[in-house]
Amino acid sequence: QKEVEQNSGPLSVPEGAIASLNCTYSDRGSQSFFWYRQYSGKSPELIMSIYSNGDKEDGRFTAQLNKASQYVSLLIRDSQPSDSATYLCAVTPSGTYKYIFGTGTRLKVLA
Amino acid sequence: GAVVSQHPSWVICKSGTSVKIECRSLDFQATTMFWYRQFPKQSLMLMATSNEGSKATYEQGVEKDKFLINHASLTLSTLTVTSAHPEDSSFYICSAPLAGGQNEQFFGPGTRLTVL
Numbered sequence: 744q745k746e747v748e749q750n751s752g753p754l755s756v757p758e759g760a761i762a763s764l765n766c767t768y769s770d771r772g773s774q775s776f777f778w779y780r781q782y783s784g785k786s787p788e789l790i791m792s793i794y795s796n797g798d799k800e801d802g803r804f805t806a807q808l809n810k811a812s813q814y815v816s817l818l819i820r821d822s823q824p825s826d827s828a829t830y831l832c833a834v835t836p837s838g839t840y841k842y843i844f845g846t847g848t849r850l851k852v853l854a
Numbered sequence: 855g856a857v858v859s860q861h862p863s864w865v866i867c868k869s870g871t872s873v874k875i876e877c878r879s880l881d882f883q884a885t886t887m888f889w890y891r892q893f894p895k896q897s898l899m900l901m902a903t904s905n906e907g908s909k910a911t912y913e914q915g916v917e918k919d920k921f922l923i924n925h926a927s928l929t930l931s932t933l934t935v936t937s938a939h940p941e942d943s944s945f946y947i948c949s950a951p952l953a954g955g956q957n958e959q960f961f962g963p964g965t966r967l968t969v970l
Contacts, residue, residue, distance in 0.1 A: 766884075775957045786947045786964040787898070831897065840957050841888070844897045 745770045745836045749845035752775050755790065762819040764830050764848050772837030776808055776815045779831040781847065787831055818825070822852045856882045856952050860926030860962035867938055874934045876963045877904075884950035888959065889921075892945040904931040904948075926928055934935035938969045 744840045746769045756762045779787035781808055791806040793799045793815065805818040817835075819826055830840075830847040857880040867873050877887055885906045890898040902912045902923055910923035922934040935942055945966050949959040 777958065779961075784966075786961040789958055789960065792958050835957050840886075840951065841900060841903065842898075842959060844899075846897045 745843055747832055747834050747843050747845040749830075749832050749848045751846055752849040753851050754848055755853060756822050756850045757822060758822060760822050762822045762826065762850055762852070763848065764817040764819075765834075766816065766832030766834075766845050767814045768832075768834045768836075768843075770834070770836040771810075771813060773810075773813075773834045774837065775835040776806070777817060777833040777842070778804075778806060778815075779833060780815045780826075781829045781831055783829075790830075819850075822850075824852045825850045826850060826853045855912045856880075856950070856960040857947065858950050858962040860948055860965050862965060863875045864966040864968075865965060866968045866970065869939055870937055872934055873938055873967060874932055875946055875948075875967075877931045877933070877950075877962050879950045882952055883954065884931075884952075885928060886927060886951060887931040888949045889931075889933050890947045890949065891925065892947060892964075898947065901906045901933075904933075906931075935967065938967070940966050940969045942966055 778791045781787045793806040793808045803820045807816045828848040831847045833842040861876045862885045887904040889901045892898045900915045902910045904910045904923045906925045906926040913917045925931040947964040949961045
């Protein structure tokens with residue numbers, strides 16, 4: 744059973760702080776990794792994609808991938824109340840283009 | 855990013871009736887689309903992969919005769935929930951990957967189905 748795991752939270756951080764979200768996956772051959780943000784009652788919105796080991800930065804967001812340890816993380820700098828949402832980690836295991844989603848981490852940014 | 859639309863955004867129906875949900879890629883062609891279902895406070899669960907011009911492939915445990923999928927063109931896939939029951943009430947979301955991209959999926963806004 745290929746799995747993707749996230750801490751469900753809620754993760755509470757004060758406004759302006761760094762929020763750190765983590766995700767682990769079981770299929771060592773996984774190739775593509777994605778972070779989505781989902782507001783309550785809405786569909787997921789793509790934030791970041793990452794395919795190779797290391798860091799990838801886009802504005803206030805940084806994705807980090809470590810294939811040897813089978814984890815991917817998302818850092819949100821200068822967190823804002825509008826960042827409060829559920830963050831979903833998605834992984835495409837080896838041999839498929841389908842996503843496996845984690846359960847999501849609920850982030851609360853306190854004003 | 856690419857735009858995917860869904861219609862309707864919400865629907866309420868009586869038990870035993872059928873409901874059709876449309877998913878369209880607005881500014882790109884999608885030979886493949888995915889259908890997900892999301893129950894409250896749970897993550898997205900893939901139901902099936904819709905393939906243009908061929909049969910859909912269903913995930914384990916999803917009844918293909920209950921959830922009919924048709925992908926008749928490169929921009930449209932439909933999901934029909936047949937003989938809907940209250941336990942089918944859920945948030946149904948479609949997605950499509952951009953051809954030539956690296957598997958990023960773009961999601962439609964979702965359809966909230968309530969079966970009375």
